[in-house]
Amino acid sequence: MRRVLLVGAGEVGAKHLSALAGADGLTVAGVADPCPRAALPPDTPVFASWRTALAALTPQLVVVAAPPGIALAAARDAAAAGATVLVEKPATLDPAALAPQAGDERVFVGFQPHFAPGLDGLLAHPPAIERAEVVLAVQRDPSYFRDWRRAYATAGGVLHQQAIHGLTLALRLLSGEVETVEAEVAHLRGLAESEDRVTADLTLTGGRTMHINAYIDHPGPPRHEVLLRLADGRHLAVRGRNLEAGLGETAAAPTHEQLRRRMYSAVLDAAQEPAHPCLFPLSALRRPLEVIDRVYRDARRVRATDAVAA
Known part of the structure; x- marks a missing residue:
């Protein structure tokens, strides 16, 4: 079972918690948010700082659902700690902030559609x-x-x-x-x-x-x-x-939970070559x-x- 740290437990974090609850092979090991608003799974450890959570949990996957700016800093800290990282859009509003840094190859921006x-x-x-x-x-x-x-x-x-x-x-x-x-x-x-x-x-x-x-x-x-x-x-x-319907029929479109689970699987397999074509580095x-x-x-x-x- 792979451990997941969720950074940010607001409106978007709640959607990830819903998707993670039904994801095979993943368990929410903790949440990093000084004031979580989403309903958390019972007995989930809550940390005020993502750095403290990273040190305590050593997660394999970090899902960052924090506002822009904060999201980029959290994602890069998680990558530096050795985790694979999925960050909600848009991560930052400043294109210059995306100048390459060591560890960026472990960070992917989440576009579930x-x-x-x-x-x-x-x-x-x-x-x-x-x-x-x-x-x-x-x-x-x-x-x-x-x-x-x-x-x-x-x-x-x-x-x-x-x-x-x-x-x-x-x-x-x-x-x-x-x-x-x-x-x-x-x-x-x-x-x-x-x-x-x-x-x-x-x-x-x-x-x-x-x-x-x-x-x-x-x-x-x-x-x-x-x-x-x-x-x-x-x-x-x-x-x-x-x-979410993609090139298929609207009536048969996957749910946002299903799309997010596909995204989690692709990110966790990102070390394979070639990476999934839908991933957004x-x-x-x-x-x-x-x-x-x-x-x-x-x-x-x-x-x-x-x-x-x-």
Whole structure:
């Protein structure tokens, strides 16, 4: 039985606890969180510091479900202690913080929807793609933006926290450097520092393009999808509430627990060569973060006061 340390027992940590409870060969040996909010398994040791927990438990797998910034420090400390590490997105908001360090090869960023049906083959053998469209349409009310999510410095915006699953998948499939960006970021409801909508059109080298349409004030059914137009004229659609249907049927989509268990298995087997194609190494996170920064930097800002002034 392999010992797992969970760093961070809030909203995301609770989802990992649910998935870990049914994972074969894994046991939650402890939780590192000074103030856990998730319901913990009976008799689970709780540590205020991840460093203390690492020394006491010597876990084989560390799952980091802490806010950005904290997550990266915890992940690297765990890797330095010899553990294999799975860290929830986006780990950090600063691409420069991902300059390679010793031990980073043991850290993987967790994008559980990338383990959806068919995506392993798609990532292992990417087709020639001319255009990718990332669509996010969800409803987030003011109560969602509390604690660490209230400030851009600690949480990032819609692209970091909401649309990053689809963005990173699209960018892994779509090669080339960003040449031009036309984007608009709308702050209409006054939800702390976060925005309501981000739309962007990106041109990459070779004439490839990407369109982003991310709404968190959407009144209809939630969806997060990546639509691909291939060079041979075909179209592929990665569908679901959060990509979880992959290339398969929406009605047959795996649960988030099942996707996370697939991810745990892949991370624990990461020492094998080649690594699972759906794994996202820490170093590969830098490119999507740089693209997100470019979108926010070049975007036109629209606020509710602009409409009033007009």
